[in-house]
Amino acid sequence: MITRRAALMGAAMVAASPYIIKTATAEELMDTSTAAPVDLTHMTRRKVKLVAPPFVHPHEQVATVEPQIIEFEMKIIEKEMQVDDDAWIQAMTFNGSVPGPLMVVHEGDYVELTLFNPPENMMQHNIDFHAATGALGGGSLTLVNPGEKAVLRFKATRPGVFVYHCAPGGPMIPWHVVSGMSGAIMVLPRDGLKDHLGRPVSYDRVYYIGESDFYIPRGEDGAFLRFADAGEGYSDMLAVMNGLIPSHVVFNGRVGALTGDKALTADQGETVLFIHSQANRDSRPHLIGGHGDLVWESGKFNNLPERDLETWFIRGGSAGAALYTFLQPGVYAYVNHNLIEAVNLGATAHVIVGGDWNNDLMEQVVAPVEYNVLHEGRTALP
Structure with missing residues (x-):
C-alpha cells in the first residue's frame, strides 16, 4: 500500500526509479506511541x-x-x-x-x-x-x-x-x-579518558579519519563511469559492490584528502587522539614513524587501552581510538597497512609535525654513500 508519505515523492519519480523510492x-x-513519557524538563x-x-x-x-x-x-x-x-x-x-x-x-x-x-x-x-x-x-x-x-x-x-x-x-x-x-x-x-593504570590522560588535538570503500564502475574503455544522479548508476555500482573489490579505499572522501596542503598538523610534544571509523570493511591503521601509545582498538573506553601498538585493527562497522605523543618533527604517514589499499587505492593521510630533531631517538650516522664492494659488506651475511 502506498502511504501519503510515499505519495509526496511524486508519481513521475516513482515510475522512473522504482528502486529508489521505498515505502517503509x-x-x-x-x-513508540504507547511508551511512558520521560520528563527531562x-x-x-x-x-x-x-x-x-x-x-x-x-x-x-x-x-x-x-x-x-x-x-x-x-x-x-x-x-x-x-x-x-x-x-x-x-x-x-x-x-x-x-x-x-x-x-x-x-x-x-x-x-x-x-x-x-x-x-x-x-x-x-x-x-x-x-x-x-x-x-x-x-x-x-x-x-x-x-x-x-x-x-x-x-x-x-x-x-x-x-x-x-x-x-x-x-x-x-x-x-x-x-x-x-x-x-x-x-x-x-x-571523568575523561584513562590509561591502562586508571590514570587520567588528555589530548591536545583530535582528528577524525573516516575510511570509505567506493565501488565505481568502469566502462568498456576502462575509464570510470560518471552518472547524472545516483539512480542512473545504481545497477552498475551494485555489480561492482557484489564483487567485493573496491575501486578506491580512501580517507575522508577522496584520494589525497589528508595530504599536501590538507595534511594534518601537530607540534612536537603534542598528544593527538586519532578517531578512525570504517562502516563496512576491516582496516589496519598504522602511523609510519610513530606508534599507538594507548589504543582502544575496539573503541570502547570501559576497556583498558592497549599500549605501544605498531598497527591496530578496526573491525568493519566500528570505530577505534588511538593516542600518540609526537616526539620527532617531520612528515608521518597514517595509512591502512594493507599497503595495496594505502598506496594503490588511496588510504593514506599525512601528519606534518614541527619541532627540533632529537638525535638520541634516531640519528643518521652515515649518509648514503657508495662503498667498496670488494672489501665491504661481506660480513653482513651469515
Missing part, C-alpha cells in the same frame, strides 16, 4: 554546531556539569563528489562531507538529533547509531522522505567511539553506506 514496512517502523540543553572532518567541534574532555541534552542538527545532502582525478561518485552524505561529522558527548548525556532530508533529494534516508539502544539504533524512528525531518533523542549510556550510518532497508543499506553515508560519535567518560 511495518516491520521497519517502531511504534529539569535538564539543561546545549546546542552544538557540527564541523566537517577531520576536525571536531569544541568540547570538554572532562564533564564539568551534570548530564545535559546535547542538540545537533544534520542535513542529508546528495551530491556528486570527486574521489580521484578521474573518478566521481554520486554521493549520499550527512552534512555534505564523507564521513559525516564526529559528534562528541559525555556518558549520561542525551543526544538529540534533528535530521533533515531536503526536498531536492531523491532518496529516503535514516540514521542508525551504534551507540544507541533500540529501534535499529534509531533507524526505524528516523526514516525520512525528501522534504521531511525527524527528531531523535537517545541516552548515551556506553562510553566509546561508535559508527553511525544510513540504513533505510534491504539493498539500500550497503548502497547508501558505500556511497558515503557514515560517520562517528564519541561518548567520553564523564
